[in-house]
Amino acid sequence: MSVEIAELNSKKSMPPIQFGEEVSGAETLLRCLILEQVEHIFGYPGGAVLPIYDSLYGSYFKHILTRHEQGAIHAADGYARATGKPGVCIATSGPGATNLVTGIATAQMDSVPLVCITGNVAQNLIGTDAFQEANITGITIPITKHSYFVRDVRDLPRIIKEAFHIATTGRPGPVLIDIPKDVANAKAPFYYPEDVNIRAYRASLVPSDEEVNTFVEAIRSAKKPVILAGGGIIAAGADKELLAFAEKTRIPVINTFMGLGGFPGVHELSLGMPGMHGSYTANQALLQADCVIGLGARFDDRITMGRTKEFAPNARIVHVDIDPAELGKNVATAVTVAGDVKSTLQKALPLVSACDSQAWINQLKEWQQQQPYKYKKEDGVLKPQAVIELLYNTTEGNAIVTTDVGQHQMWTAQYYKFKHSRSFISSGGLGTMGFGFPSAVGAQIAHPDRTVIAVVGDGGFQMTNQELAIVSQYNIPVKVVILNNQCLGMVRQWQELFYDNRYSQIDLTCSPDFVKLAEAYGVKGLRASTQEEAERVWAEALEHNGPVVIDFRVAPGENVYPMVASGNTLDQMELGEE
Structure with a gap:
């Protein structure tokens, strides 16, 4: 039966949710997703998730039945990247869950918020090599921000609340929730916690005033500064702040591959992408800059080419990132700021002024004119x-x-x-x-x-x-x-x-x-x-x-x-x- 995309995006009123009512784990899951304002779910059913799919029957959600679990998680990933909201996907136990692995690793590497829900065999069968049993939490520990195995239906609301919080705060990433079939069938009074309190997890967002002042001082005297804007600009929703910062300071912007779109590619200060297949101007700018300002960028091997000592050899490197583990990980940095780039730029904007960089900008424009992207055109051949x-x-x-x-x-x-x-x-x-x-x-x-x-x-x-x-x-x-x-x-x-x-x-x-x-x-x-x-x-x-x-x-x-x-x-x- 054909269903138009308009129906997939039609707004439905949120169904009333009664707290304290005894419901199954499957129904608990769906009520929690509603309270997390989830509308679209991508998935593929199977035996271990049949209780969940039975609860989905005629429900509030728009479920998209992909034809492969990998299609489901990539679609959820595209949804998340296009909106900034967490994507949600469901797969059954065993091969259904393992078919998500590539998509989970994709999201982890690119810091994409996903909540992946898998079914598993009943707990009394765990460890018996039961039909379609797989230790998906163990398999995905290295490629998730966090993984949960739900042992008690009464823990499910807390776990779902934590999962969405972890996926979307700090450096975003995928979280997996593995629900055994007996937990999906078990019943408990419904509740949903208002707050999240996870021991040892505190997502740092706002940098200190001292860090921001050091950041501003580091770029004040630069004559050949350049901003290296990564995917963190997009994840933080800091594109407007970056534009204002670049225009006020008159500092040219290089977008990493993951940062494309975070600064308008048609802007006069845009130098394009650096690295292995980057523009001549972007790479020359990194080679000759006296200050490289990394904003939500990882300084990965496709930019440094793995030659970190020769990367930006004349520059002091200033690095801003929400993940403290990234600071100084790949390149030696002079100044580091642990915090989200949006907050950092907001606090820095009133403190900065235009750099003395016009001669530098003129040189960059000359390189752009001399060495643009180009290819050889041939009659009758489609390039x-x-x-x-x-x-x-x-x-x-x-x-x-x-x-x-x-x-x-x-x-x-x-x-x-x-x-x-x-x-x-x-x-x-x-x-x-x-x-x-x-x-x-x-x-x-x-x-x-x-x-x-x-x-x-x-x-x-x-x-x-x-x-x-x-x-x-x-x-x-x-x-x-x-x-x-x-x-x-x-x-x-x-x-x-x-x-x-x-x-x-x-x-x-x-x-x-x-x-x-x-x-x-x-x-x-x-x-x-x-x-x-x-x-x-x-x-x-x-x-x-x-x-x-x-x-x-x-x-x-x-x-x-x-x-x-x-x-x-x-x-x-x-x-x-x-």
């Missing part, structure tokens, strides 16, 4: 970079764009100038193929009136393309852009450059006909092989009010440039054929 430019020009940078992982991901980061926070959704730290399409589904459900584009490769799309069933069922108008180069493009690029053209297991020429695949699911399918066809079919896709899959047949041998080879320093950039 992947041109497809991303087409997406940007037609949406004016206002779409929500999700990606898989690979060459298309880097081209999207390079050629789509993101204007708004929470408009770029991609697996950064873990680099998860198959993430792009289902995360777009979650983002579109969160924002039904916005254009949502999933940019995927022909490899990654085949990992989760079964979720075409739900975009068809609910008429979720995601536009799936496949940059189809008929190979595992990034692997091919590395084999070309570093393995003497020994192409091993990268051939995807026998992939399905993606247009026919889309049509088999009842989704509109289009194809383009030239620039003229690309412009025509993309215009048709944008006009269509439902989901569309567009198979862009792009140049198979195209490489991503600029590129800094692994182990090299930022001054050793390969700029490509041009």
Whole structure:
């Protein structure tokens, strides 16, 4: 039965909840989710969670039945990244729970708030190798912010309250709640705690005045300062504060890959993305800066290239992060501030003034003019970079764009100038193929009136393309852009450059006909092989009010440039054929 996306987003009145009424663990869970203002749940049922799904029958929630648990958790992740609210997913015990593992690790690496609910066999069967038994709490300890195994139904309300608090405070992350079937069936009087009091967990948010004053003094005398703005800007909702801070101090801004959209890509002070496939100007700015201000950035190996001693060699590094464990972890820092970047910038803004940086800004603009992102155009050949430019020009940078992982991901980061926070959704730290399409589904459900584009490769799309069933069922108008180069493009690029053209297991020429695949699911399918066809079919896709899959047949041998080879320093950039 088809259900329109509008129905998935229709506002229902919250059902009355009676405290003290004796209800099952499954009903307790749903009442707690209502009180946490959860509306959308992504999941897949099975034996251990049948009590929960029985309580879901005809309930207040909009449940989206994905076709794989990995699709459920990636959709919940996309929903969370697009809204800032915790995403919620449900899976059954055993393989259902273990199918969430990749998505949990993805969220943990990128600091995404998720509450993952799994079922388990009844407690009397734990440890007997019962059917579909798995120690999912043990499996996920290294990749969650916290994991719970519920032993008593009376503890369930407290655990759910704590789970949402942990997932969304401090550095966000995924929390797992494993509920044995006997706990889901057991009954207890319903309550929900008003406050959370977790011993040894205190999420520090506001930095001290002393830290902020030291931060301000550290940047006051800089002549070549640069801001390195990471995903923490987006997680904290600090994009407006960053914009005001950069404009008042006249300090140029580099956005890390995870920070794209946290500062407008079209702003005169924007230098783009740094690192392995970053812009020439961003990397030169880091090499020559006398002060690097890291705001919610991890200084990871794709930026430092693992050569931390040679990274920003002339700069004092100032680091602001909500997670004290990140301060000084990867690079030596002169000044550290433990606190959320929004609060830090709010307290610093009245204290700062414009830096004497105009000569520095002029130099950066010159580099931008001399070495922009560029590629070689060929008649009759559709270049992947041109497809991303087409997406940007037609949406004016206002779409929500999700990606898989690979060459298309880097081209999207390079050629789509993101204007708004929470408009770029991609697996950064873990680099998860198959993430792009289902995360777009979650983002579109969160924002039904916005254009949502999933940019995927022909490899990654085949990992989760079964979720075409739900975009068809609910008429979720995601536009799936496949940059189809008929190979595992990034692997091919590395084999070309570093393995003497020994192409091993990268051939995807026998992939399905993606247009026919889309049509088999009842989704509109289009194809383009030239620039003229690309412009025509993309215009048709944008006009269509439902989901569309567009198979862009792009140049198979195209490489991503600029590129800094692994182990090299930022001054050793390969700029490509041009």
